[in-house]
Each structure stands twice: as structure tokens, then as C-alpha cells.
Amino acid sequence: MRQLYVHGAWVPSSSGDGVDVVNPATEEVVDRVPAGSAGDVDRAVSAARAAFPAWSATAPAERGRFLAAAAELLESRAEDVARTIAVDMGAPYSVALKVQTLMPAGVLAEYARLAEERAEAGHRLGNSLILREPAGVVGAITPWNYPLHQVLCKVGPALAAGCTVVLKPSEVAPLAAYALAEIFHEVGLPPGVFNMVSGHGPVVGEAIAGHPDVDMVSFTGSTRAGRRVAALAAETVKRVALELGGKSANVILPSADLRAAVKAGVANAFLNSGQTCSAWTRMLVHRDQYDEAVKLSVEAASTYTIGDPFDPATRLGPLVSALQRDRVVRYINRGQEEGARLVAGGGDRPLERGFYVEPTVFAGVAPGMAIEQEEIFGPVLSIVPYTSADEAVDIANGTPYGLAGAVWAATEEEAVTVARRLRTGQVTINGGRFNPSAPFGGYKQSGIGRELGEFGLDEYLEIKSLQF
Structure with missing residues (x-):
């Protein structure tokens, strides 16, 4: 030992x-x-x-x-x-x-x-x-x-x-x-x-x-x-x-490149087998593009090969423990019980050994469902429809969390206008790269304070004033 x-x-x-x-x-x-x-x-x-x-x-x-x-x-x-x-x-x-x-x-x-x-x-x-x-x-x-x-x-x-x-x-x-x-x-x-x-x-x-x-x-x-x-x-x-924790929304506006936004959104949701607090686990898509987004998400999910972490072909490793696998499976079952449609994955023992769960996509997800509100911490993506930008913002802000998120649009200006309305600590605009020098942390029940860069350093410093 x-x-x-x-x-x-x-x-x-x-x-x-x-x-x-x-x-x-x-x-x-x-x-x-x-x-x-x-x-x-x-x-x-x-x-x-x-x-x-x-x-x-x-x-x-x-x-x-x-x-x-x-x-x-x-x-x-x-x-x-x-x-x-x-x-x-x-x-x-x-x-x-x-x-x-x-x-x-x-x-x-x-x-x-x-x-x-x-x-x-x-x-x-x-x-x-x-x-x-x-x-x-x-x-x-x-x-x-x-x-x-x-x-x-x-x-x-x-x-x-x-x-x-x-x-x-x-x-x-x-x-x-x-x-x-x-x-x-x-x-x-x-x-x-x-x-x-x-x-x-x-x-x-x-x-x-x-x-x-x-x-x-x-x-x-x-x-x-x-x-x-x-x-x-x-x-x-x-x-x-x-x-x-987090329950971050990936808001895809009608003007966005839908294919690129969906592909990036699935990748973010499944990174580290979905065991990421800032993962975009809710994909918000306009109703006019919803069916196409679901189709693209299922196609993207099919490319996430499960297997040995040391096999170069593996894109999705196991969950960290049997306890975590079982927790994720309970959420998958609950999603179906609440009326969401399982359109990809959902299996919990795809290999003979290991704590694996298949990459999972839900369609027909409504605000208020457990899989839309609660942090699952596994490879589970919920796709939620909206009819207007105002409704998308309301849905995005409608959980106890506020850690991260994303907005996609034809122009940076359009995306930023929506991003500024999201009550969350970080928002990725049109697939911008993660910046490890930028402050990381959340609003609401996603936490207190910030990590990374100079903002992270400030958390460990007291402020004193001397009067003369």
C-alpha cells in the first residue's frame, strides 16, 4: 500500500x-x-x-x-x-x-x-x-x-x-x-x-x-x-x-452551420465519457431544424467507438466506477420513463468487462425532465426544441446551474447577443477554443469563485489596506 x-x-x-x-x-x-x-x-x-x-x-x-x-x-x-x-x-x-x-x-x-x-x-x-x-x-x-x-x-x-x-x-x-x-x-x-x-x-x-x-x-x-x-x-x-456541477446548454440558432454545431456539441458532451462538469449536455435546436439535428446527432454518436483506453480506435472509455455507471443507467431509464425518446445508445454493458455505457442521445426532451435538469455525468445528450431565441434563453437558464454553455450563429454579433443573456460563467462562441488562462467557474449552484489564470490566483490572496 x-x-x-x-x-x-x-x-x-x-x-x-x-x-x-x-x-x-x-x-x-x-x-x-x-x-x-x-x-x-x-x-x-x-x-x-x-x-x-x-x-x-x-x-x-x-x-x-x-x-x-x-x-x-x-x-x-x-x-x-x-x-x-x-x-x-x-x-x-x-x-x-x-x-x-x-x-x-x-x-x-x-x-x-x-x-x-x-x-x-x-x-x-x-x-x-x-x-x-x-x-x-x-x-x-x-x-x-x-x-x-x-x-x-x-x-x-x-x-x-x-x-x-x-x-x-x-x-x-x-x-x-x-x-x-x-x-x-x-x-x-x-x-x-x-x-x-x-x-x-x-x-x-x-x-x-x-x-x-x-x-x-x-x-x-x-x-x-x-x-x-x-x-x-x-x-x-x-x-x-x-x-x-453543471447542466450546460448548447444553443444552436437557426442561422448557424447546423452540421458543424451538432458535431462539436456531441464531441463536447461525450468528452471524457461525459464526466465533465462543463459538458454541453443539453442541445437546444429550433423546431424547424430539430429533426435534422437529431439525425446528425445520432450519426455523430455512432462514431464514438467504445473500447480499451489504449486502443487508438477508442473514442469513449469506461465510466470511472460501477457506482457511476449504475447512476448513469438510472438516468437513462428515467428519461425513457418520463417520455423522452432514446434515439441512440442506452446500453450499459456493451463489453464483457469494464464500466461502460453506450454513447446515448435522447430526443423529445422537454424542459423539466430529470435528464434535462440534473447533472448525469455520463455520455448522455438531451436534445431540446425551442421556437424563439427568447425561449432558448429561458430554457438554457432554467436549471439550478450556471457553469458553461455555447452559442452558434451565422455571425459573432448574433451569437454574442444571446451569450450575454445566459446566466453562466463561460460561453463558447461558434466553437471557440478552450482558454486555460480565462476564468473558469459558475453562477448559481455551480459554485463560488474562479479558477485558472490570474483570476484563479486572486482566490488565494487576501487584501489588506494600510492608511497613512
Whole structure:
């Protein structure tokens, strides 16, 4: 069994218990990590608290050098890390390499740059000097769907800002976080600056969120779990950043290139087997084009070959666990019970082994159905008709979430006009590329705060004013 990383060393958990790591494509146990205890969290937080004065006083350029060295080492090991992620959570190897490993390496490299670039002695405002200082000890609680990217979206800016960190990676897919801890150790990050305690959310996660010596907690996961984290954090009035669920709408206006919009929309909905909080899981199409859009979606879905993540032909890997597969299947069944038409996929055991679900498309989806309102977190696309732009905006805004979305139109101006009316944190215009420097986060029950780029760094900085 692996160990915890505390105060610059690998140490056993006081619990003695462990969690099996299962390859979702083969259903085989491939590793075992500690099921940490509240006592382990105490040790890690104490190490982070002791390291904070020196790390926060370290010159920003020096902090940046540590992060840059880690980013370079991660990039040099990208193929090995990607293989680990493909085994750990089932992403096809090409996705594990480009999206799950190289993109996070770029995020870490950017925070290495921002550590120095954003350093400032303060600025004057009237008779005041405005300063930005590190928030303190940060508890980072991360999910399994992007097991390295989500870690670096928190750890990168926290370390760049001068904070120290206690990380709890998901026990479902923890191995990428272990690879990162090894990298931080090899580049000589001072003991206690980065600590990692693996284990279950109700034990380790809750101990971090409620710990009186944790100054800030940053959580990514379900809205339900986010509420619990926020409630625990409120007991000590600590800073909270939450990146939660989504039910994003892909609004295709009548003037758009329908074929291109549908193809891109299906690809976005099925990326990472649909296990993406910002996935465009609702495709909104004008009634005059609805039948054609359904036909095109079914054609696109048929190209998503299920199989071994290491087979180059595979476009859709397994879901991360049997629990997640069963959850998705329940939603597929519920969609049919509520009257939606299953026009593609829906099968839950297309291969002899592995937690696979076929790429699934629903037509005849009405606002208010469970599959239209609730986050499924699987390869399930709902196609919803509308009759006017106003109705499309109402449908798009008609869920508790507001994380992402897309708008397609003949002109950028037309698309932007609709995009500005969507109550959501990010909107893709006519297939624009994801920008890892732009702020990522949501409105409503999709969370609090932003990640990535300078906006992500700001989350880990307190603001102080000195009056003269």
C-alpha cells in the first residue's frame, strides 16, 4: 500500500486502512492507497502551518522557479502520467495525454510565471497602501474526473500566492496526485509546503473543511458535497472556493452551420465519457431544424467507438466506477420513463468487462425532465426544441446551474447577443477554443469563485489596506 505525503516525507496513515484503486476498463485492482484519518489531517495541517511563514516570505520569483521546475518535470513524464490516468480513471490515452496531462502542465507553468509577474509591493489609493497577501493554509479537495488538472487548478495558484497546501485527492482515481507529489519532492519543494492525505470524503475531506487551522478550502465536486463543505467551513468562517456541477446548454440558432454545431456539441458532451462538469449536455435546436439535428446527432454518436483506453480506435472509455455507471443507467431509464425518446445508445454493458455505457442521445426532451435538469455525468445528450431565441434563453437558464454553455450563429454579433443573456460563467462562441488562462467557474449552484489564470490566483490572496 502507498503512503501519505506529509512534511516532505512519505509516511503511513495512522488508520492502517486502505482503498483499492480499480481499473474501470478491466475491473481489476491495480493499486491501493491509504484511507487517511482525521489524525492524519491534523499532522498535515500542522506541517503546512509550520511551513507557511517561510514559504509566504519566499520571494515570488523563487516560488515561481519551484513551480517551473515541477512543470518541466511533469511535461517530461507526460506519457507515463497519461498512462497512469488512463488506467486510473479510464480516459482514452490520447485524451489522458493531451487534456489530462499536458494541459495541466501548461497550467502549472503559467502559475510559475504569474507568481513573479503578479508580485507587487502594493499600490496607492488616496492615503492608503493596498497589499495582497497569501491567504494561509489551503485545504484542496479534488475529484476523480480530471484527477491532475483539478489538483493543479488549486495547488498551482495556492503555491504561487505563497500559501501552503493540504491536498485530498479523490480516492477513486488518486494515482495522478501521487505522481505530482513525487515531482514536488524531486524538485525540492520545502517540507510542509505541499502535503497530501488520501482517503474518503466524509473522513478526510470533512476534517480538512472544518479544521480550525485551515484558512481556506477549495473544493471541486458535486453541488451536494459542496454544500456540505461550505457548511463545515462556515463554522470557522474560512474562505471557500467551490467549483460544482453543471447542466450546460448548447444553443444552436437557426442561422448557424447546423452540421458543424451538432458535431462539436456531441464531441463536447461525450468528452471524457461525459464526466465533465462543463459538458454541453443539453442541445437546444429550433423546431424547424430539430429533426435534422437529431439525425446528425445520432450519426455523430455512432462514431464514438467504445473500447480499451489504449486502443487508438477508442473514442469513449469506461465510466470511472460501477457506482457511476449504475447512476448513469438510472438516468437513462428515467428519461425513457418520463417520455423522452432514446434515439441512440442506452446500453450499459456493451463489453464483457469494464464500466461502460453506450454513447446515448435522447430526443423529445422537454424542459423539466430529470435528464434535462440534473447533472448525469455520463455520455448522455438531451436534445431540446425551442421556437424563439427568447425561449432558448429561458430554457438554457432554467436549471439550478450556471457553469458553461455555447452559442452558434451565422455571425459573432448574433451569437454574442444571446451569450450575454445566459446566466453562466463561460460561453463558447461558434466553437471557440478552450482558454486555460480565462476564468473558469459558475453562477448559481455551480459554485463560488474562479479558477485558472490570474483570476484563479486572486482566490488565494487576501487584501489588506494600510492608511497613512
